[in-house]
Structure formats: C-alpha cells, structure tokens
Amino acid sequence: MADQADNNAAAPTVGVALxxxxxxxxxxxxxxxxxxxxxxxxxxxxxxxxxIAVSDLSKPRPGxxxxxxxxxxxxxxxxxxxxxVIEVIGGIDYPRTVVLAALRAGKSVVTANKALVAAHAGELSEAADSSGADLFFEAAVAAAIPVVGPLRRSLAGDRVNQVMGIVNGTTNFILDAMYKRGASYDEMLAEATALGYAEADxxxxxxxxxxxxxxxxxxxLAFHSPVGSDDVHVEGIRSINVADIEAAKAAGCTIKLLAICERLVDDEGQESVSARVYPALIPLDHPLSSVSESFNAIFVVAEYAGRLMFYGNGAGGAPTASAVLGDVVAAARNIxxxxxxxxxxxxxxxxxxDFGSVRTRYHVDMVVDDRPGVLAEVASTFSVQGVSLKTVRQEDAGDAGARLVVITHHAAESDLESTVDNLKNLDAVKAVNSVIRMEGN
Structure with a gap:
C-alpha cells in the first residue's frame, strides 16, 4: 500500500475547470x-x-x-x-466557443450538453483530433445509462442496424400515467410539472x-456518419389523447415517444441513415413497453451482438453527475x-x-358512414397506394356512424401520407381521428 501511495503522490495532478x-x-x-x-x-x-466558471458571482454558494x-x-x-474541462452549462452558442477554445488548446473536455454535441459534433471532434485532446459526452444521452461508451468502444467491431429508445423521462412519465390511469395529456403534464419532471416551458x-x-x-455514433439535430424528423406527444391510449390497449400495445435511428438499404443496395422521433405504438411483449415512469431505455440491434438493451435513470442531477464523472475518470487516466x-x-x-422512404406499420383510426360498401371503399383507397391491411376493427359510433380502426402491414411513409390525404377526401370518411405509427414488430 505504501508503494501505491508513493506512486500516486508522484503522479501529476489533473487540474480541472468546471x-x-x-x-x-x-x-x-x-x-x-x-x-x-x-x-x-x-x-x-x-x-x-x-x-469554477459561473454566470453570477454574487450568488451564494455554500461550501x-x-x-x-x-x-x-x-x-x-x-x-x-x-x-x-467539465462543461455543464447547457445551451449551444456560448458553450460551443468555450469548448472549442479548450479543445484547440489541447485540454480534454467532458460535456453533458446534448444540444451542443448534436449541433456541432463534427466541429468539436475535429478540434479534439487536431490537438490530440479527448472529447467525452456520455452524459449527453440518457444520463447515467451507459450507451455512448458501448457504441464508441464495445460495438466498434460490429455493424449496428438500429438504435431505438425512450430517451426523454418527462414524456415517458406522461404517457405511462395516461396508459395506467386513463388520465388526459393536460392532467399528466400538470402533474409532471408539479413533480419537477417538466420545465415551466x-x-x-x-x-x-x-x-x-x-x-x-x-x-x-451508430452509423459512423454525420447526423445533426436538423436531420432528425420530429413529432411530439401533444396530440396523444385518451382515445389513442384506449386504441393502443385494444391493439395489445402501449404508446411511447421513441427516438429511432436506423440503417436503410434501398432496392439497389444503397445505404442511408434515418433518424426520427415520434410517438408510436409498441407491442406489450417488446422490452421497451415495460419502461415506466421517468425511466429511459435504449434498444440496440447489431449484426453480430444481436439485441441489446440499456435501461436506467435518464435524467436528474445525481445520475447525470455519475455519467460525467465516469468520463472524468477516463479522461484523467489518459492525461x-x-x-x-x-x-x-x-x-x-x-x-x-428521405423520411418518405421510411417503412413501418400504421394504426389509422377514422369515423365512416355506417352503410354497406364503405369498408370496400376504404380498403381500395389503401390498395391504390400499395398499402396492405393487416387488421380492420369496426365499432359502433352511434349517430356519428361507425368507427373503423385499421392496422397496416409495413409501408412507406410517403405512401401512407398519400393514403390519409385520399381518405380525408373520401365521401364515406367523416373524419380521420389519428394516424399513429407502430414500431417494434
């Protein structure tokens, strides 16, 4: 032990800027x-x-x-x-200039700033490479859940085909509570705000x-290709209502806000990358369906490793600090x-x-006239665009007519969009209540 202590005493001290x-x-x-x-x-x-750099020197900071x-x-x-340098400021423009200054000066950087890394990954990486510094950002994705490291190191010899996950605790808390309690979106957003899961905005x-x-x-990381936040197709959860939740239950599914990164291969064998975020139905037997409350989980499908799942606390001071400090240890050891x-x-x-070329399944909920021949008209509208139907469920909608819930086989986004437009123009269709994608099967 004495020898170990002497070795540590002789080792250089790593000077940190927070x-x-x-x-x-x-x-x-x-x-x-x-x-x-x-x-x-x-x-x-x-x-x-x-x-320690702070914006307000007059603020009391006990200890x-x-x-x-x-x-x-x-x-x-x-x-x-x-x-x-440990950067936990947040934002993009100001932190970018400071982090670039550090990297160009040969100082290694650990950041938890997802917006910064998403917007300027290439520039930051180039600056790190030029000076020989390290750039770590495990905490930028799902806080304490170790997924950046495995993608950078453990799966570096594999071919990743898909990364799909629940990476936002606020929306998962809201959707999970809507599913379990039958509450509305507005009610659960208010509760999430009161509990501190959601910001004032x-x-x-x-x-x-x-x-x-x-x-x-x-x-x-997964596809070794430059993908920025502007390249991601984004849809939120504001439109999800109680009827959507009940429809998901009837289909043996739950609804989650998913981040999906996928390797696409066209008919000519040309590869491209899809990155998208939207609420989707997930079958109850899929591992992501059981991720509850504000927890996060990321599901990876690799060519040789197969199916992997990373699960845990995706936000919060202590979990995020844990991920930051894991990177600090790695960076300090290299120094x-x-x-x-x-x-x-x-x-x-x-x-x-092109987002229009993405293929998945769809859950389409509509109100139609309750008369003979309507189902054939609706089915024909799907068929014209090459969208085949897997299941059709009809329910009585009272004086409004009939409620028709259609689940499709896999189809291109562009074909489904055209189908929905045509349905809205069909005399027999009174309303298209919702169109929700289905993932995980």
Missing part, C-alpha cells in the same frame, strides 16, 4: 471532493478542481471557496494549470426536440498515463435518407 454550477455541476463538485481518494486511486493521480469562482470561462480554460420535451438531439448523437480515447468516426459518411 463550467457551470447548476444541479449537475454542484453534484459533480460534491462527489469529486467527497471521494477524492477514490478518484486518485481510479485515475492513478490526484484530480483537483482549480476553477465553495470564492477563490475558485470566476465569470471568465475563456480565461479559466486557457490557464496553464488546467488539463481537463415543456416544449423541448413534449415536442420531441430533447429526444431529437439525443437521436442525432446516437445515429452519428496521467498517456493515451487517447476513441474519437467520433464518420468514415462511412452515409447520407440522411
């Missing part, structure tokens, strides 16, 4: 200080926080030395005694943009012992495919 002292930053600092000896043992040398605080992030990351969550940033990162982590390879450079 950018941001919100919920995650506060947890990161606390754990680093409380478990300092463990971190020294894990990395082979001491880790010392030498500066934090004022000598550590600064509002000059650029000055901090460029100091000679800083080796590693929930748009990033319920409109799918948070999940889209994570989908872009996952697609980039102490030499070496570098795998970068973001985009060697495949696959194009982003």
């Amino acid at each position: 950018l941001g002292m919100g919920t995650v930053g506060t947890e990161v600092l606390r754990i680093l200080q409380e478990d300092a000896q463990d971190f020294t043992a894990r990395t082979g040398g001491p880790i010392e926080v030498r500066g 934090v030395s004022s000598e550590l605080l600064t509002d000059d992030a650029f000055g901090l990351v460029n100091r000679e005694d800083i080796d590693l 929930p748009s990033a969550d319920v409109d799918g943009y948070d999940a889209a940033s994570k989908a872009a990162i996952l697609a980039n 102490v012992h030499g070496g570098r982590a795998p970068g973001m390879s985009t060697y495949a450079n696959l194009p982003v495919g």
